[in-house]
Amino acid sequence: MTNNQNRIYVVMGVSGSGKSAVANAVASKLSAGFLDGDFLHPRSNILKMAAGEALNDEDRAPWLAALNDAAFAMQRTNNVSIIICSALKKHYRDRLRAGNSNLSFIYLHGDFPVIEARMASRKGHFFKSSMLISQFAALEQPGVEEHDVVAININQPLDAVIAETLQHIQSFQAQECCA
Template identity: 65%
Template sequence: MNDTQSLHHVFILMGVSGSGKSAVASGVAQRTGAAFLDGDFLHPRSNITKMASGHALNDEDRKPWLKALNDAAFAMQRTNEVSLIVCSALKKQYRDMLREGNQCLHFLYLKGDYELIESRLKARKGHFFKPQMLVTQFETLEEPTKAENDVYEIDISMPLDDVIESAIKTINSVTQKTFEGEMV
């Protein structure tokens, strides 16, 4: 990868269902011109069929999807200064698969408590919501630890515009640090 590409960054917006990943990514992309990909679009047909029949995906089902996301992150990093990918990335092993071979990949962890996210899911218009789905998401979530120094926590208890601004400030801080580090 050449020097210009090494300054390009991919941010995975991660968190449980209802944390606002798509809304925040869309808002950040609109305000900054960043490239944006909803990771759900890369699920293989077998995963879509399984989910449509009401069955949850397991780790084995997710492997080809995570590989496709890893490849997408690599491609986006080559062509965009800042790219955003929406992916729940609930487990550390998923985040590790996304990191593999991708320099300058970071995670924005959209963090909120169960009650907040449940209230937002219930308020969604035209969205099917089963409380057990959220319980399962929180049970699956392996919150990032300090050892994952490429994960930045974003508090989602604020209004959406403030969450978007917080994400933009974090992205700018990360990209500026890398730029200054590259220049030294």
């Protein structure tokens, strides 16, 4: 059973697309529930990533299950909840959707040169172009069949990306209340 008025928004995209900055700002402005999906990685995944090893689909399975459960719980207690998750592959997004009909995605879309330049300009942040290359290689762009995904172009100032994200959520909430 789901609450038709409560919504979960998964802010997705490759590393460096601005997921954390956008999601934190939006959650704060909306007083929304908030979860950084990375906090739900099992210990084995954290240790593997810390050793510089990439996670595979088998590694991600328990993490996606935990995120799915968290989304289910959050929608039961919050009008709006924001979850950060890269959700790079369609079957990852499908796993998050399972049993969560009130879940949709906000895809922070940007081209490789834009994101690479942003990541390279971060002060005090470890960055390797190869990491970004692997993210783009794994990315399965949401297609038109994924009706619950809205793409927001990040090739604009951060404030504009946040404003566009807020506008999407608020317009969706308005449609839900008056439908």
